[in-house]
Amino acid sequence: MSEQKLSGEVFYPSKEVIEKANAKCRHLYESAEKDFLGFWETEANELHWFKKWDNVLDDSKKPLYKWFTKGMTNIAYNCLDVHLNNARRNKLAFIWEGERGEFRSYSYFALHRETNKFANVLRSLGVKKGDRVTIYMGRVPELAIAMLACARIGAIHSVVYGGFSVEALHERLEDSQSKVLIVADGAYQRGKIVELKKIADEALQRAATVESVLVVKRTGHEIVMQPGRDMWYHELMHLPIAHSDDSVEKMDAEDPLFLLYTSGTTGKPKAIMHTHGGYMVGTYTTLKYVFDIHEQDRYWCAADPGWITGHSYIVYGPLLNGATSFMYEGAPTHPYPNRWWQMIEKYGINILYTAPTAIRGLMKFGEAWPNRHNLSSLRLLGSVGEPINPEAWRWYHKVIGNEKCPIMDTWWQTETGSFMITPLPCTPLKPGSGTKPFPGIKADVVNEEGKSVKPNEEGYLVIKTPWPSMLRTIWNDPERYVKQYWNRFPGMYMTGDSAKKDEDGYFWIIGRVDDVIKVSGYRLGTAEIESALVSHPSVAEAAAIGLPHEIKGNAIYAYVILRTGYEKSEKLIEELRLHVGHEVGPIAKPEKIEIVESLPKTRSGKIMRRVLKAKALGQDPGNLSTLEE
Ligand code: WTA
Numbered sequence: 319m320s321e322q323k324l325s326g327e328v329f330y331p332s333k334e335v336i337e338k339a340n341a342k343c344r345h346l347y348e349s350a351e352k353d354f355l356g357f358w359e360t361e362a363n364e365l366h367w368f369k370k371w372d373n374v375l376d377d378s379k380k381p382l383y384k385w386f387t388k389g390m391t392n393i394a395y396n397c398l399d400v401h402l403n404n405a406r407r408n409k410l411a412f413i414w415e416g417e418r419g420e421f422r423s424y425s426y427f428a429l430h431r432e433t434n435k436f437a438n439v440l441r442s443l444g445v446k447k448g449d450r451v452t453i454y455m456g457r458v459p460e461l462a463i464a465m466l467a468c469a470r471i472g473a474i475h476s477v478v479y480g481g482f483s484v485e486a487l488h489e490r491l492e493d494s495q496s497k498v499l500i501v502a503d504g505a506y507q508r509g510k511i512v513e514l515k516k517i518a519d520e521a522l523q524r525a526a527t528v529e530s531v532l533v534v535k536r537t538g539h540e541i542v543m544q545p546g547r548d549m550w551y552h553e554l555m556h557l558p559i560a561h562s563d564d565s566v567e568k569m570d571a572e573d574p575l576f577l578l579y580t581s582g583t584t585g586k587p588k589a590i591m592h593t594h595g596g597y598m599v600g601t602y603t604t605l606k607y608v609f610d611i612h613e614q615d616r617y618w619c620a621a622d623p624g625w626i627t628g629h630s631y632i633v634y635g636p637l638l639n640g641a642t643s644f645m646y647e648g649a650p651t652h653p654y655p656n657r658w659w660q661m662i663e664k665y666g667i668n669i670l671y672t673a674p675t676a677i678r679g680l681m682k683f684g685e686a687w688p689n690r691h692n693l694s695s696l697r698l699l700g701s702v703g704e705p706i707n708p709e710a711w712r713w714y715h716k717v718i719g720n721e722k723c724p725i726m727d728t729w730w731q732t733e734t735g736s737f738m739i740t741p742l743p744c745t746p747l748k749p750g751s752g753t754k755p756f757p758g759i760k761a762d763v764v765n766e767e768g769k770s771v772k773p774n775e776e777g778y779l780v781i782k783t784p785w786p787s788m789l790r791t792i793w794n795d796p797e798r799y800v801k802q803y804w805n806r807f808p809g810m811y812m813t814g815d816s817a818k819k820d821e822d823g824y825f826w827i828i829g830r831v832d833d834v835i836k837v838s839g840y841r842l843g844t845a846e847i848e849s850a851l852v853s854h855p856s857v858a859e860a861a862a863i864g865l866p867h868e869i870k871g872n873a874i875y876a877y878v879i880l881r882t883g884y885e886k887s888e889k890l891i892e893e894l895r896l897h898v899g900h901e902v903g904p905i906a907k908p909e910k911i912e913i914v915e916s917l918p919k920t921r922s923g924k925i926m927r928r929v930l931k932a933k934a935l936g937q938d939p940g941n942l943s944t945l946e947e
Contacts, residue, residue: 322823327708329715329747331724333892335697337745341607343866350757357758358786360386362595362605366400367391368568373834377783381804381811382791383784385596387569393575393598394469395566397432397637410642410657410715414459417506417648424459426640429466433562436467436551437662438683442528442559444698445498447472447567449695450577452496454487454518456480456505457647460534460551462633464500469575469594471548476577476589480505480514481840483605485850486587487612490579493589493794495527495548497548500551502682504537515541543939551793571595577793578626580732581834581843582802589793590626590732597630598638602755605635608726609669609698610743618644619671625840626732630670630787635736650676659691670718671726672701673839677710678869682814685717694716699741700726703839704841704871705827711749729754729827731813732804732841736785739825751824759785765820768807771819776828779817780810833927835864835872840905844927847849847874847908850901854894856884861917861925865934873909877930879919886913920944 337345350357355374361860362374371389371918375647388886401407411429414422424432445451451473455461461477468475478487480502491499501518502512515533519542522528533543534551543550554560569575575597577589605611609631617636621627638642644665649659658680663668678815699719701711706727715725728753729739738759739752748755757759762770763777771777789813808810816828830836833844844862851860859879864872880886891911899907918929932939 321932324643324746324748324824325820326472326748328569329724329749331746332898334723336609337681338612338897339743340610340612341742341744343742346607346742347371348569354493354760354783355759358599358603362386362389362599362786364597365396365602377527377784378549380511380809381578381784381800383788384572385593385786386599389571390568391595391598392469392472392569393594393634393638394466395432395857396598396602397634398426398433398465399566401426401640402430409640411613412427412459412462412643412645412908414645414850415647415661417509417646423611429463429637431464432555433466433470434564435555436463437470437534438560439554439557440467440473440498441471442744443498447569448574449498450474450494450496450855451498452491452494452498453500454480455500455502455534455783456507456512456514457622457645458502458505458534458536459645462504462645465576465623465629466637468481470566471479472569474574474576476579477629478579478623479840479903480512480624481622481624481905482903483900484517484520486846486903487518489519489530489586490589491525491920493579493586494577494662495524498530499528500531500532500534502534502536504543506537506648508652511537513541519544524589534886541651543648543814545644549779553663561623569594569882572790574790578732580626581841581846582832585845586844587846588795590789591791591793592735592787593790595784596788597735598634600785601630601635602638602934604737604740605641605743606639608740608756609671609700611636611639611641612671612798613640614623615668615697616642616644616666617669617671618646618662618665618667620646620672620676621671621702622910626730626735630736649685650680651809654687655680656687656690659688659693661792662689662696663691666695668695669698669700670696673703675704675838675871677701677706677714681710681717682869683929688717695719696723698726699723700728701867702728702730703923704836705829708749715749723747731827733789734781734785735789738781739827749821750826751826753824755825759783762810762824763817763825764807764810768810771803773821774818776808776816776818777824778831779813779815779827780807781813783808783822784811797861800893835862835874837864837872837874837905838870840904842874842902846902847876847898849876850898850906851876851894853901855896856880856890857894860919861927861930862926863934865909865931865932867909874906875930875934876908876911877914878911878919879915880913919946921946
């Protein structure tokens with residue numbers, strides 16, 4: 319590929335990187351182009367199946383696609399058991415460092431043993447195949463163990479990000495009808511304790527389906543245990559019952575593996591559903607080729623397991639590849655801005671995968687912090703969550719990667735399960751572009767009529783053919799699945815992003831075209847923030863928008879109309895900010911709240927957020943013909 323002449327600022331990968339890469343680029347793209355089902359089938363054949371599939375893809379009921387039909391497998395078996403009879407048995411699966419400097423590691427043998435014990439604990443509490451289990455913890459190994467244990471017995475996990483708060487957790491417990499909640503007593507974040515169990519207790523007051531609460535002791539601070547409902551994880555793991563069984567549930571490829579709630583166009587967060595078979599093939603294949611996992615590598619995805627990046631690329635993808643994964647509990651700058659760089663040096667990390675917001679946040683402390691450390695173990699870098707601005711890209715490339723590490727800017731979504739538009743290590747890079755669709759993926763940029771736009775013209779980013787790790791449905795709302803993703807352009811998956819494709823066929827993501835706001839790479843919906851505001855007694859109406867922010871990418875601005883009898887004051891504004899933090903979570907706290915007399919609305923009563931945004935940015939609000947007044 320390197321002989322190709324490309325326009326703009328281009329970084330060509332070195333010969334060493336290309337030669338070492340798992341992905342033989344040209345061959346991979348060409349073979350997938352010729353026969354994309356054959357491409358995925360070859361990959362699926364590298365994994366373990368109790369019974370092979372009849373069909374790679376069943377598209378008879380579009381868009382309700384099925385993959386590897388009638389195939390029987392279990393993703394947790396492929397993550398752990400398959401490694402026990404080879405050299406990986408004693409290889410480290412996880413290396414973990416706590417924010418306060420504690421260290422733990424798990425070999426594949428140990429991780430399998432712990433997972434199996436916890437699977438037995440869950441079984442003994444009556445958790446069966448298809449039951450939902452909610453997990454609410456910080457970044458600790460028990461989180462991965464809990465996910466894998468659920469998968470092992472066929473239960474469906476629903477991980478709720480530890481940065482979410484009471485209402486967000488309550489909504490998710492209720493919607494998934496979870497039988498069990500696995501929670502930590504607390505989590506360390508920037509030297510403070512986030513009181514997860516206390517938040518959970520409040521959320522549980524109105525969650526009728528939860529029968530048992532299993533509590534992982536992380537902080538050891540005082541919490542309330544409700545007799546009959548709450549049990550300590552470490553006590554259960556010591557019971558003989560934990561050693562009773564070694565079996566794995568044989569799952570149909572299309573059986574649900576997990577639900578993950580994410581924000582969408584309007585209304586409440588929705589549960590995206592992924593399966594054992596297709597999701598497994600997608601995460602395994604993409605990680606192997608993009609982050610080029612080799613046996614001796616130490617790989618670090620610095621995301622949170624509570625989001626899709628953590629599901630796919632901290633837990634499932636790395637374990638499927640038999641990788642050694644590093645996991646760090648805390649904040650990048652705690653206690654000092656060199657915390658990450660220190661750990662890269664200490665553990666000899668080869669691959670670092672993070673988000674632009676983290677890079678920008680670290681960049682602001684200057685080069686001196688990373689320059690104090692030996693980062694020469696790094697071979698590949700990665701970025702995800704929002705477009706990376708070229709300045710951050712260049713800093714990451716030069717200061718962290720010493721100009722020798724290609725940056726894998728991976729575009730994908732909770733819904734896609736795995737990378738969709740991404741370079742491979744052999745791809746020439748342009749800062750700010752995710753380059754090209756992964757082999758087997760067909761992406762395009764289209765106009766209002768669904769026709770491909772010309773190079774460098776902005777349009778809707780769509781995916782034109784199905785892929786194994788695609789979401790199968792929205793839990794409890796199958797109609798919304800079809801409506802939201804497949805109806806806008808028949809036959810095409812609508813991503814909700816706008817993008818451009820340049821003359822070299824490189825994709826440039828511009829941003830969301832719906833009411834999703836990406837704050838520090840975290841996905842939030844305007845509706846969640848607005849309903850949290852309106853739940854406060856003083857608020858009659860609210861509108862939230864995202865405005866550009868130097869570090870966070872976007873920051874939330876909210877406009878609020880007060881109920882009669884309430885007076886505008888700084889104290890009330892601060893109270894409203896804290897209220898959103900309490901309801902949704904600290905990440906959702908608006909940067910600024912403005913109290914207004916009215917909001918721009920269409921004649922049918924919908925708030926015109928784009929008008930608010932244009933006004934805040936001092937821009938022309940565009941077509942106002944539908945504005946009420
Ligand atoms: C955005 C995160 C530009 C995009 C994996 C997408 C990106 C949304 C990139 C999904 C990237 C993700 N460049 N934008 N490399 N990666 N996005 O579901 O708007 O939390 O639709 O999944 O993040 O967010 P989600």
